[in-house]
């Protein structure tokens with residue numbers, strides 16, 4: 001397993017910028033990771049109820065147990081750090097992507113398969129989305145909300161067709177889901193775009209939904225082998 005490729009903050013040439021797409025394409029070397037990656041959006045804080053931290057740990061372990069890796073914001077703190085630790089402990093790949101200006105705010109995780117540095121938040125989100133085969137959202141704050149809303153917006157604009165799951169731990173997202181239903185009912189959003197945000201109420205449900213990706217991935221591998 002490669003550790004911390006592109007990770008040394010003292011090497012500025014390793015910072016990915018949106019101006020150099022070929023650098024990003026080269027760095028996002030998915031083939032060498034050998035497993036589908038799920039982007040997990042979640043809090044840089046733990047929240048007030050331990051149920052959230054437990055869910056992050058369980059999700060990380062379940063991803064690893066089911067042959068899936070992680071791409072996330074690269075922090076060692078909050079639910080972000082918890083999910084990454086659990087994925088690594090389970091022997092799966094974990095890729096972190098963090099903007100350089102945030103290194104001092106969000107302590108960068110030092111024990112990932114890869115940690116990419118980016119110039120801006122925009123590049124961070126582009127790199128994460130490039131890596132991701134699916135997106136899953138745990139409880140979190142403004143950053144988490146922004147990330148899932150952006151990826152759902154990209155989906156409604158046909159910029160990707162990847163599965164998106166809201167993991168509604170302990171009803172955390174009940175009010176958001178209600179508001180999105182209201183948004184659709186009031187004619188500001190298509191019902192089909194709402195349906196694409198799959199709501200799961202347990203880790204097991206989310207893993208079942210994600211299994212589809214693994215199945216598709218295996219199918220592609222088999223086709224490639226047959227083709228060769």
Ligand SMILES: Nc1ncnc2c1ncn2[C@@H]1O[C@H](COP(=O)(O)O)[C@@H](O)[C@H]1O
Pocket residue numbers: 042043044045073075102106121140141142143144145146147
């Ligand atoms: N405005 C933001 N856009 C994208 N990502 C953001 C923003 N603010 C914070 N973030 C990142 O999201 C995660 C989780 O943040 P929480 O606010 O704790 O949910 C973290 O990596 C932030 O850097």
